[in-house]
Amino acid sequence: MTLQKNRRPAPMTPEDFRDALERLGQTPASLAKLIGVDVRTARRWSTGAKPIPDSVAAQIAALVEAGVVTPELVAEIEATRNDTSAEPQIARFIWVQRKDEDPYWTIAEHDLIADVFYLPGRLERFTADELVLGAVITPPAA
Known part of the structure; x- marks a missing residue:
């Protein structure tokens, strides 16, 4: 590459x-x-x-x-x-920016099983190749 x-x-x-x-x-x-x-x-x-x-x-x-x-x-x-000590993660939230002409960052839900991203207010699914991926958002400690 x-x-x-x-x-x-x-x-x-x-x-x-x-x-x-x-x-x-x-x-x-x-x-x-x-x-x-x-x-x-x-x-x-x-x-x-x-x-x-x-x-x-x-x-x-x-x-x-x-x-x-x-x-x-x-x-x-x-x-x-195969680590079963922790509950398997099936989704996470991550900062993303669309690669087209959209200059704004937003938070997307990343479905880890289907490996697709859901953006707020949009029905379509996005792949990692269509987005600029930012930091993963970690939930606060309980």
Whole structure:
């Protein structure tokens, strides 16, 4: 991936995705299991049938930077994902700005299961690629 003038990485292409798989010694199915997405989704990313979200591209870049996916790393990721000590988070609130000509920031609800964002006063759903993502809003301590 190359950097653009605004210092955001360029979107991950299917070629970048396949190169990352090769460097990590993974298949689309094994990487899907590792990062917790549907196998069909990862296969669509590798063919270009579905765009790769920036958040996933960042995860993959971090894995590539870390090097080979070791059994210890897989176990650590799975332990984190399978941690049942805390109630699983299904939604969160996050500051977002639409990438079109809207200059305003607003708070969106991020559905973590469907990986879509709901903006106030709008019926349509947005993907991470359509938004500039800001800080996650954490609830105050009880």
